[in-house]
Amino acid sequence: xxxxxxxALFVGIPLIPLLTFWFIPMIVSVWLSSTDxxxxxxxxxxxxxxxxxxxxxxxxxxxxxxxxxxxxxxTVLPTVALGLxxxxxxxxxxxxxxxxxxxxxxxxxxxxxxxxxxxxxxxxPTIGLFNxxxxxxxxxxxxxxxxxxxxxxxxxxxxxxxxxxxxMLFYLDALSKIPDELYQxxxxxxxxxxxxxxxxxxxxxxxxxxxxxxLSAIDSIQAYDQIQVMTQGGPAGSTRTLLYLYYQLAFEQFxxxxxxxxxxxxxxxxxxxxxxxxxxxxRWVHY
Amino acid sequence: xxxxxxxxxxxxxxxxxxxxxxxxxxxxxxxxxEFIVIVGPSGCGKSTTMRMIAGIxxxxxxxxxxxxxxxNHLPAKDRDIAMVFQSYALYPHMTVFDNMAFGLxxxxxxxxxxxxxxxxxxxxxxxxxxLKRKPKDLSGGQRQRVALGRAIVRNSPIFLMDEPxxxxxAKLRNQMRVELLNxxxxxxxxxxxxxxxxxxxxxxxxxxxxxxxxxxQQIGTPEEIYRQPANLFVGTFLGSPQMNTMPITLKKRxxxxxxxxxxQLANDINSGRYQIGVRPEDWLIVETGxxxxxxxxxxxxxxxxxxxxxxxxxxxxxxxxxxxxTIGGVIHIMPKHLQLFNEQEQNIYVKxxxx
Amino acid sequence: MKQFVLKSMPRTxxxxxxxxxxxxxLIWMLLSALKTADEIFAIPLTxxxxxxxxxxxANALKLAPFGLYIWNSIFTAIIIVxxxxxxAAMLAYALTQFTFKGKKLLFQSILLTYMLPAAATYVxxxxxxxxxxxxxSLAGIIISNSISVFAIFILRQAFMQIPTELLDAxxxxxxxxxxxxxxxxxxxxxxxxxxVVLISFVQMYNNYLWPSLIVKSEENFLIxxxxxxFFTTQGTFAEQWPLIMAANVMTVAPLLLLFLILQKWFMxxxxxxxxxx
Numbered sequence: 001x002x003x004x005x006x007x008a009l010f011v012g013i014p015l016i017p018l019l020t021f022w023f024i025p026m027i028v029s030v031w032l033s034s035t036d037x038x039x040x041x042x043x044x045x046x047x048x049x050x051x052x053x054x055x056x057x058x059x060x061x062x063x064x065x066x067x068x069x070x071x072x073x074x075t076v077l078p079t080v081a082l083g084l085x086x087x088x089x090x091x092x093x094x095x096x097x098x099x100x101x102x103x104x105x106x107x108x109x110x111x112x113x114x115x116x117x118x119x120x121x122x123x124x125p126t127i128g129l130f131n132x133x134x135x136x137x138x139x140x141x142x143x144x145x146x147x148x149x150x151x152x153x154x155x156x157x158x159x160x161x162x163x164x165x166x167x168m169l170f171y172l173d174a175l176s177k178i179p180d181e182l183y184q185x186x187x188x189x190x191x192x193x194x195x196x197x198x199x200x201x202x203x204x205x206x207x208x209x210x211x212x213x214x215l216s217a218i219d220s221i222q223a224y225d226q227i228q229v230m231t232q233g234g235p236a237g238s239t240r241t242l243l244y245l246y247y248q249l250a251f252e253q254f255x256x257x258x259x260x261x262x263x264x265x266x267x268x269x270x271x272x273x274x275x276x277x278x279x280x281x282x283r284w285v286h287y
Numbered sequence: 288x289x290x291x292x293x294x295x296x297x298x299x300x301x302x303x304x305x306x307x308x309x310x311x312x313x314x315x316x317x318x319x320x321e322f323i324v325i326v327g328p329s330g331c332g333k334s335t336t337m338r339m340i341a342g343i344x345x346x347x348x349x350x351x352x353x354x355x356x357x358x359n360h361l362p363a364k365d366r367d368i369a370m371v372f373q374s375y376a377l378y379p380h381m382t383v384f385d386n387m388a389f390g391l392x393x394x395x396x397x398x399x400x401x402x403x404x405x406x407x408x409x410x411x412x413x414x415x416x417x418l419k420r421k422p423k424d425l426s427g428g429q430r431q432r433v434a435l436g437r438a439i440v441r442n443s444p445i446f447l448m449d450e451p452x453x454x455x456x457a458k459l460r461n462q463m464r465v466e467l468l469n470x471x472x473x474x475x476x477x478x479x480x481x482x483x484x485x486x487x488x489x490x491x492x493x494x495x496x497x498x499x500x501x502x503x504q505q506i507g508t509p510e511e512i513y514r515q516p517a518n519l520f521v522g523t524f525l526g527s528p529q530m531n532t533m534p535i536t537l538k539k540r541x542x543x544x545x546x547x548x549x550x551q552l553a554n555d556i557n558s559g560r561y562q563i564g565v566r567p568e569d570w571l572i573v574e575t576g577x578x579x580x581x582x583x584x585x586x587x588x589x590x591x592x593x594x595x596x597x598x599x600x601x602x603x604x605x606x607x608x609x610x611x612x613t614i615g616g617v618i619h620i621m622p623k624h625l626q627l628f629n630e631q632e633q634n635i636y637v638k639x640x641x642x
Numbered sequence: 643m644k645q646f647v648l649k650s651m652p653r654t655x656x657x658x659x660x661x662x663x664x665x666x667x668l669i670w671m672l673l674s675a676l677k678t679a680d681e682i683f684a685i686p687l688t689x690x691x692x693x694x695x696x697x698x699x700a701n702a703l704k705l706a707p708f709g710l711y712i713w714n715s716i717f718t719a720i721i722i723v724x725x726x727x728x729x730a731a732m733l734a735y736a737l738t739q740f741t742f743k744g745k746k747l748l749f750q751s752i753l754l755t756y757m758l759p760a761a762a763t764y765v766x767x768x769x770x771x772x773x774x775x776x777x778x779s780l781a782g783i784i785i786s787n788s789i790s791v792f793a794i795f796i797l798r799q800a801f802m803q804i805p806t807e808l809l810d811a812x813x814x815x816x817x818x819x820x821x822x823x824x825x826x827x828x829x830x831x832x833x834x835x836x837x838v839v840l841i842s843f844v845q846m847y848n849n850y851l852w853p854s855l856i857v858k859s860e861e862n863f864l865i866x867x868x869x870x871x872f873f874t875t876q877g878t879f880a881e882q883w884p885l886i887m888a889a890n891v892m893t894v895a896p897l898l899l900l901f902l903i904l905q906k907w908f909m910x911x912x913x914x915x916x917x918x919x
Contacts, residue, residue, distance in 0.1 A: 006819050010736040011748070014729035017789040020770060022755050025763035032765060039769075086660065094654050102905045103661040106668065109901045109908070111848040113866040114893045117873050117886060118671040129670055132687050165664065166912070173913035181376035184343045187363035188370050189390030189441070199389065203380040222759045225850045229870055243761055250765050251855060263762040270759055 026267075033260035040254065051261035061262070063237050064245040068269075071152060071241055072220040075159045080212050082160060083167020084205075088197075090168065091175050101172070105165035112162065116229035119158045120145060123230075148238035151231050155239050158226050163219070167212050174208035175201070210281045217273055221266060242266050291354050291444035291477050293317040293340065298349035300335050300501075308347070309335045310501045320475040322468075326488040327498035328524070333481045336498070337447050340479065342366050353445070369438035370447040373454065375430045377422040377437075383409075384418040387436045408436040411470070428459045435467075439474070446478040452487065464491060485525045489513065497521050519632035522564045528592060528603045530564040530626070537561055542625075545598055547577060550622055551640040561635075564626040567592065570604040576621035577602075581614050593618075668894065675699070675887035682883050698888040705876065705885065708892050710861065711868035716896065718780050718864065719846035722787045723839050730793035730838070735823045737794075738801045739809070756791045761851070768855060778858040786856070787846065793838050800831035837911025840904060847897060869893050 033051050037044035055061050086104055090097065107115065122129045123144035131141040142150040178201065186196050224243055227233060233240035233248065240248070242262060250259035295315050301308035310332040317323050325333040338344035340351060342363030350357050358366060377386050384405055391401045409415050412432040422430055431451060438446055452460045468491055471478055482488055488495050489509045497504040497512065505517035516522035522530045536543045538558050542550040579595035579602055591608045594601065595618070604620060612618065627637045674682055676694040702708065736742070737749055767786055776782030804827055812822050828835060850866040857863055863871065872889055876882040901908060
């Protein structure tokens with residue numbers, strides 16, 4: 001009897017916030033997506049799949065979906081590749097190694113809102129640091145945050161910059177777990193640096209690569225702060241991702257039905273992504 | 288003939304910040320096709336020596352010559368040496384075939400050539416059924432064979448083996464020992480084999496190099512090393528059960544152990560205090576000699592080991608397995624052959640009268 | 643040693659350059675915070691301020707109460723982290739030590755939630771917070787963040803590493819579940835818990851979207867919300883940029899300080915526990 005009470009307490013107490021702010025909202029969100037609720041009026045009616053029809057046929061959604069995929073692709077791959085590159089360079093023993101690792105990791109610690117403000121200053125077209133350097137090198141100086149061609153790239157660069165050090169940490173750990181002898185055998189067999197990377201290092205760290213790709217991809221779907229600070233989804237919706245669209249629908253237009261429909265689609269996209277990546281991984285990840 | 292001569296001159300390895308060198312002024316010449324075993328206790332520098340030959344460890348000073356050319360600064364990949372590691376160092380993400388083929392693939396050999404060579408080696412090692420498996424699906428012995436196969440496929444003139452059998456169980460180790468020897472007989476590759484196991488050293492080597500604390504103690508055939516150890520360390524390191532050692536006094540060619548005369552030397556040696564070493568099989572059971580109180584006996588089939596005490600000395604002798612002795616009983620023994628070591632523990636050549 | 647330093651020299655230089663490039667936006671932020679408005683708009687750009695304008699910080703503080711914002715952020719983050727660890731420890735204990743109906747379902751639900759974007763819950767959570775009358779209050783932020791799926795997950799992993807014999811021994815000595823949790827399991831997992839605390843704290847301090855929906859009045863602003871508000875209101879006035887940068891420096895400083903002191907813990911903890919960003 002006492003045991004039961006203990007279990008009830010240990011499970012029950014944490015379950016209250018878990019239910020209230022995770023499980024129930026997840027379900028309610030899906031339910032709301034079949035209504036036309038506008039947050040202000042007390043009553044609403046069921047519209048079944050109308051919200052989805054509306055969303056899926058709107059050009060805003062198409063644009064946001066494309067932006068999300070584009071943003072995801074161009075942040076995940078460079079982040080992971082840069083993380084690996086940094087790890088490969090920093091890995092070997094050298095003076096001040098810990099210090100440099102710390103510096104490379106620092107951007108991850110800082111608040112995205114704060115660094116986005118710094119970056120929007122760096123991106124300033126005429127006096128910003130970035131364009132002044134580009135001008136010095138006689139390269140084109142785009143209107144980073146106000147040109148639809150470049151705004152997304154500006155957001156992407158900030159995101160890669162912030163997360164590369166984080167990927168580096170995971171790679172450092174994975175690299176340290178490869179036995180030296182495998183490289184020594186490689187040396188004896190005649191492998192050069194490229195062979196070692198291609199045939200020994202990359203296959204052996206592939207579980208970490210998969211892990212980082214999945215997490216960064218899921219993370220990229222949730223990107224919000226940098227967009228909010230730097231472009232508010234503009235110009236001309238060129239940096240409006242699905243999540244930003246959701247935010248605008250829900251908390252700017254109070255179109256809760258369509259917003260939650262987008263939320264459901266985001267969830268589905270995430271699940272699909274995770275599923276595909278794990279399925280694909282069977283082919284090239286070596287455990 | 289696919290074999291190469293290795294010469295080592297004044298080879299020294301010292302790590303930065305280390306007080307003493309791991310290997311100091313090592314000299315040896317390894318003949319073409321020879322099977323050399325480097326043996327010694329852990330930390331004696333035997334693996335370091337091998338790794339310097341392989342090129343995975345840098346040489347602090349001295350020369351390493353392969354076929355007469357100094358290769359000190361030649362990178363490992365250009366030395367054309369195959370090595371078998373204690374841990375096997377198989378690539379976990381590659382199949383047996385790919386593990387064996389790796390060296391050939393990156394050297395851009397033709398597909399058919401690779402296939403033929405790998406199959407040839409796999410045939411030799413009985414690995415044909417396992418070519419598509421990954422290392423984690425193999426037993427210890429099979430992994431060992433893959434590691435060997437990888438070395439064979441390369442057709443290198445030099446094989447280095449770093450304790451290749453130490454991760455196997457006793458039965459498999461005996462079997463692999465024979466296989467390795469057969470392999471060496473058919474390939475005639477110059478082989479350097481590192482081990483701390485004296486049985487492997489004794490049974491496999493053409494010549495043994497005994498190392499201790501980075502210094503060569505003795506180089507010689509197994510028989511020379513066993514019958515004529517250069518010093519006390521070599522004498523006690525090789526041979527099982529261990530050589531019996533005890534302090535004695537020598538007066539006018541007569542060896543006294545606690546006042547008992549136990550042997551007469553045939554050659555002239557200065558009187559004084561020495562240590563002797565007697566192999567367990569070099570004792571004779573006699574009417575009068577060292578009175579040994581038997582503490583226990585071990586029957587190992589053909590042989591019987593008798594352990595006993597004489598005053599504070601513990602002595603082991605080996606005799607015919609058919610004889611029986613009672614524990615607590617006393618037998619008298621005399622050496623029929625012995626080694627004499629001076630204060631520096633160096634062997635002084637002696638012959639017993641009538642030997 | 644000398645030889646070693648020389649040999650790694652080219653690589654050290656490359657790493658040094660990379661580190662400087664990575665850290666440069668933060669250096670630029672600090673430099674800009676110390677410049678005059680004229681310096682900050684100069685073409686070609688001036689790298690260093692002629693005279694460091696420490697007044698920029700004071701002037702920024704005159705325009706908005708950043709001290710209060712930072713205090714709000716640190717205060718809520720600490721309370722949130724406390725509850726997250728407490729609840730996560732209880733649930734992780736239940737998941738590893740008890741058998742009860744629906745345990746598997748509970749764990750699978752938690753696992754699923756771990757993968758899904760938190761933003762998908764925001765609309766209903768927002769309604770729930772407002773029904774509770776906690777809109778525009780720090781309590782609303784605290785309560786809605788009081789459970790962390792990620793903390794449950796990591797603590798469960800840590801608890802599973804503890805040998806059962808140890809717990810059985812404690813039980814046979816008559817220790818209650820509460821004692822086992824607080825006197826054995828939590829102390830034994832303290833490095834994991836510490837990592838969770840650090841990461842959660844950083845995440846909560848940096849959190850923006852959700853708090854920006856909840857809090858409306860200035861006295862409840864978290865630093866991220868307050869900073870962005872300051873940026874959107876002052877950013878249009880060119881001469882205010884040095885003040886914005888000064889505000890940025892104040893925002894980032896507590897975290898950089900924390901990181902400076904506990905760098906080893908951050909880096910080790912993240913790669914050891916496979917923590918999600």
